[in-house]
Amino acid sequence: MNPITIRKAESDDVAGLSELFVDFNGKESNLTAMKKQLEVISANPDYYVAVAYDGDRVIGTAMGIACYDLVGDCNSFLLIENVVVLPKYQGQGVGKLLMQALEDFGEINHCKYVILVSESKRESSLEHSPT
Structure with a gap:
């Protein structure tokens, strides 16, 4: 198994993002x-x-x-949305790695708090949210 890596999205990622x-x-x-x-x-x-x-x-x-x-x-504050992890990888810390990358971005931008947008009917996302 390869180590999970996180990076900023590039235009070559659109096919993979589309699948997600x-x-x-x-x-x-x-x-x-x-x-x-x-690109924008x-x-x-x-x-x-x-x-x-x-x-x-x-x-993810x-x-x-x-x-x-x-x-x-x-x-400033950080708004997080479009959080998606393939079902096969859920529960393996991928979401946590994504959140850490975004928190680092928020810190660089002097954001004082975070708002996570999630659809209320997506129960699985709420199960993994911090308390």
Whole structure:
């Protein structure tokens, strides 16, 4: 078994990301639109799309967005969404590695807290959320 690696998503990752999102929402992605959107996101320093790999296979992803706030000291916060790990790899720490990569990104961007977006009907994601 290969060690799981995490890195920032690149345009060559769209096919692997598309496979993940089919598992996530049951729909095929428009690869051309996804590649274009990923290029836009990658050029924006407030976004970070982390990708988990097992060898050369995309097995997980999560997106972090450093958001500005107007409340209190106007500290930034990190919004995390599109967290997906292939079922075969769930429960093996892949999500934790993705979250660590995004927390590191948030720290670099001086984010003071994190908001995780999850669909309420996705019970499995709530089972693994920190208490």
